[in-house]
Amino acid sequence: MNYIGIDIGSTASKVSVFKDDDLKLNIVMPTGWNSVDTSNKIKEELVKKGIDVEKSKVIATGYGRVSVPYAHKTITEITCHGKGAYYLAQEDLTVIDIGGQDTKIITVEDGNVSNFTMNDKCAAGTGRFMELMANTLNVSIDEMAQMALKGRNINITSMCTVFAESEVISLIGSGANREDIARGVVNSIIGRIKSLLNKHGVKGSLYLTGGLCELEPFIQLLSEEIGSEVKTGPLGRYAGSIGGALLAKNIEI
Amino acid sequence: MAKHYILFPNYSQGLKLESLLKQKDIKYVISPTPRQLSSSCGISIMYNKEDENAIKNIIIGSSVKINGFFTID
Amino acid sequence: MGDYKKMWQDPNMDIEKHDILCAALPEQFGDIYLTQKNRPDAMNYFNYVVAEIHGARIMELEKYKKEGGSVVGTFCVFVPDEVILATKAIGVGLCSGSQFWIEDGEKVLPRNICPLVKAFAGAKIGLTCPYFQSCDMIVGETTCDAKKKAWEIMDEYMPVHVMELPQMKREKNIKEWEDEIKIFINRMEELTGNKVTVESLKKGIDVCNRKRRALKRLYDLRKNIPSPISGLDALLVSQVAFSDDPERFIEKTEELCDELEERVKELKPNGKKRIMVTGTPMALPNWKLHSIVEGLNAEIVVEETCTGTRYFENEVSTEGDTIDELVRNMAERYMDINCACFTPNEGRTEDIVKYAEEYNIDGVIYYNLSFCHTYAIEYEKIEKVLKEKDIPLLKIETDYSEEDTGQIKTRVEAFLEMI
Numbered sequence: 075m076n077y078i079g080i081d082i083g084s085t086a087s088k089v090s091v092f093k094d095d096d097l098k099l100n101i102v103m104p105t106g107w108n109s110v111d112t113s114n115k116i117k118e119e120l121v122k123k124g125i126d127v128e129k130s131k132v133i134a135t136g137y138g139r140v141s142v143p144y145a146h147k148t149i150t151e152i153t154c155h156g157k158g159a160y161y162l163a164q165e166d167l168t169v170i171d172i173g174g175q176d177t178k179i180i181t182v183e184d185g186n187v188s189n190f191t192m193n194d195k196c197a198a199g200t201g202r203f204m205e206l207m208a209n210t211l212n213v214s215i216d217e218m219a220q221m222a223l224k225g226r227n228i229n230i231t232s233m234c235t236v237f238a239e240s241e242v243i244s245l246i247g248s249g250a251n252r253e254d255i256a257r258g259v260v261n262s263i264i265g266r267i268k269s270l271l272n273k274h275g276v277k278g279s280l281y282l283t284g285g286l287c288e289l290e291p292f293i294q295l296l297s298e299e300i301g302s303e304v305k306t307g308p309l310g311r312y313a314g315s316i317g318g319a320l321l322a323k324n325i326e327i
Numbered sequence: 328m329a330k331h332y333i334l335f336p337n338y339s340q341g342l343k344l345e346s347l348l349k350q351k352d353i354k355y356v357i358s359p360t361p362r363q364l365s366s367s368c369g370i371s372i373m374y375n376k377e378d379e380n381a382i383k384n385i386i387i388g389s390s391v392k393i394n395g396f397f398t399i400d
Numbered sequence: 401m402g403d404y405k406k407m408w409q410d411p412n413m414d415i416e417k418h419d420i421l422c423a424a425l426p427e428q429f430g431d432i433y434l435t436q437k438n439r440p441d442a443m444n445y446f447n448y449v450v451a452e453i454h455g456a457r458i459m460e461l462e463k464y465k466k467e468g469g470s471v472v473g474t475f476c477v478f479v480p481d482e483v484i485l486a487t488k489a490i491g492v493g494l495c496s497g498s499q500f501w502i503e504d505g506e507k508v509l510p511r512n513i514c515p516l517v518k519a520f521a522g523a524k525i526g527l528t529c530p531y532f533q534s535c536d537m538i539v540g541e542t543t544c545d546a547k548k549k550a551w552e553i554m555d556e557y558m559p560v561h562v563m564e565l566p567q568m569k570r571e572k573n574i575k576e577w578e579d580e581i582k583i584f585i586n587r588m589e590e591l592t593g594n595k596v597t598v599e600s601l602k603k604g605i606d607v608c609n610r611k612r613r614a615l616k617r618l619y620d621l622r623k624n625i626p627s628p629i630s631g632l633d634a635l636l637v638s639q640v641a642f643s644d645d646p647e648r649f650i651e652k653t654e655e656l657c658d659e660l661e662e663r664v665k666e667l668k669p670n671g672k673k674r675i676m677v678t679g680t681p682m683a684l685p686n687w688k689l690h691s692i693v694e695g696l697n698a699e700i701v702v703e704e705t706c707t708g709t710r711y712f713e714n715e716v717s718t719e720g721d722t723i724d725e726l727v728r729n730m731a732e733r734y735m736d737i738n739c740a741c742f743t744p745n746e747g748r749t750e751d752i753v754k755y756a757e758e759y760n761i762d763g764v765i766y767y768n769l770s771f772c773h774t775y776a777i778e779y780e781k782i783e784k785v786l787k788e789k790d791i792p793l794l795k796i797e798t799d800y801s802e803e804d805t806g807q808i809k810t811r812v813e814a815f816l817e818m819i
Contacts, residue, residue, distance in 0.1 A: 137806070149817060152814035153818065186818075188818070345444070357447040358429075359429055359451035360451070361427075366423075368425075369404070369452055370452055371451075
């Protein structure tokens with residue numbers, strides 16, 4: 075039997091497939107304008123790879139979770155990320171999930187979510203913030219993180235994404251070193267995450283999920299600034315869909 | 328799903344019909360009057376289509392004044 | 401249905417603007433309330449009150465005023481209704497629960513204060529609330545800085561009487577509140593021309609106590625598993641309590657409770673998570689959190705809020721043969737309300753823990769209107785105690801706008817998955 079987790083995020087959609095106990099397949103694609111179109115595309119993609127969606131158990135998660143017509147159940151990304159991260163780390167942990175539109179801190183105890191905190195309706199500290207700032211600097215997110223590693227911090231004082239953007243533009247205008255600005259941008263996100271972590275409290279090791287999990291320089295800076303190692307892995311991006319697939323095992327259809 | 332309403336010239340007529348419906352054990356729901364039916368505020372009575380004739384008979388045999396029966400699809 | 405436009409002209413309303421509000425209500429109420437399955441029949445009365453909220457009730461007020469009676473508006477569970485009743489005046493809780501009034505409120509108030517305060521100011525200055533327009537006077541209190549300073553602005557538009565609520569609970573403070581009640585009695589006597597007597601005050605106390613008892617009975621019924629009434633419906637009853645005629649309200653609430661008692665015999669467990677809401681008040685028509693929570697697999701079974709337990713818990717003793725004694729009884733009862741305006745306010749934590757057990761709660765949602773500092777700060781204390789007791793807690797800070805409903809839904813849903 076196949077178990078499928080589909081995580082329709084605000085920016086990217088992730089799919090994970092388990093055959094019995096084995097993680098067989100992960101797919102990522104942009105969410106685009108229409109979540110229903112995206113979920114149909116996912117279905118086509120899965121069929122192409124020889125997975126019979128009709129005969130599988132499917133859980134949808136993420137902000138577009140209600141737009142997956144063939145899902146048997148929806149579960150929030152918070153529960154799914156907790157489950158998925160626990161599967162990847164194989165230990166109790168505190169998950170930092172940096173998503174496209176929000177950032178969450180999730181405590182996992184005995185394999186289950188025991189507490190969570192989300193940032194308030196604001197793009198500060200999210201993946202979208204990172205993306206917007208990289209655009210403003212005219213580089214990719216990967217390049218910006220690389221640059222940040224070489225730069226010295228310039229304080230970005232604005233918490234608000236819109237104001238931060240104009241701050242970055244005027245820094246560019248004033249001839250500031252681009253590496254330093256990049257470092258300032260990355261530090262601003264990390265600062266936001268740190269304050270969420272402080273409020274929430276940390277239990278066990280820290281684990282990063284979401285689209286930034288393969289961004290080596292970012293993880294390095296994040297660990298440095300927080301003062302303890304942040305673990306992650308190439309599958310961290312799929313934590314939500316993996317968690318969804320694992321939870322699909324328990325549902326009855 | 329279609330919804331059926333009775334509208335009244337004023338709320339006291341609505342309350343009069345309400346007490347008659349209660350006496351006769353006919354199910355109804357008091358509802359704010361939908362805007363599609365009237366720009367005046369206040370109550371209307373939502374009823375089940377199958378009770379329509381029974382309600383009409385009650386009204387005929389009473390002094391209750393109504394503005395009519397209406398249906399919204 | 402009735403054509404009220406003429407009636408609204410008398411109290412000087414902005415009829416065109418008010419109509420926008422009237423137009424939105426049937427759909428909002430229909431979507432949130434009338435789509436609920438298997439509602440108690442006795443909720444029809446409360447549907448009626450909402451449908452006629454700016455109609456029949458206003459007509460009653462206008463009629464009473466034509467006959468020489470007075471109407472006063474209030475905002476808070478600390479204003480002693482007993483005094484209002486003893487001077488034969490009608491007291492009504494005022495409009496402050498809709499986003500509709502925020503824009504007008506922000507014309508005279510800073511944006512970063514609580515939506516409730518902005519809404520009532522907006523309702524008055526925009527001339528879009530017939531209750532305000534019907535009031536001869538409004539009665540304010542000093543429960544928070546935003547209200548305290550807003551009265552000065554309101555005073556430019558209509559007569560305002562402000563009661564100074566002490567913010568500690570020492571004997572000296574209870575005496576201060578006694579004084580405030582006496583000053584309020586004088587002001588009400590002046591306004592209405594009716595003297596407060598021992599007899600009339602005892603009668604006022606009796607009505608208020610019976611109203612409290614009716615609400616308490618309703619809440620006790622919600623302790624059943626499952627609750628025989630949705631949180632949305634119970635909230636509506638609490639909200640209506642503030643503006644309806646007290647005797648009629650008592651009668652209709654008791655009728656509702658009779659029906660619920662019958663229901664309890666037949667209900668079977670429904671597997672829904674049982675939620676307590678604690679925090680700031682939900683004035684009409686603020687049904688935002690309840691409709692999100694009950695749209696998921698959960699039911700709200702108690703509100704430790706001003707539109708909940710704080711309104712009806714504890715009665716005023718009628719022991720005593722002088723006005724002084726009765727005023728003392730009232731001061732004691734009111735100063736026993738556990739509002740976050742007090743420091744310290746341990747009673748509230750105790751209440752929450754007690755209710756969690758009595759109502760068999762699976763989780764607590766801390767509802768905080770944006771910029772309500774006293775409740776926002778008190779969260780820390782509550783969180784600590786609930787953690788010790790292993791009671792799951794979720795904080796939701798929000799205003800009346802709809803833009804964050806998606807986010808709140810995700811949080812509540814995750815919370816329900818967790819507990």
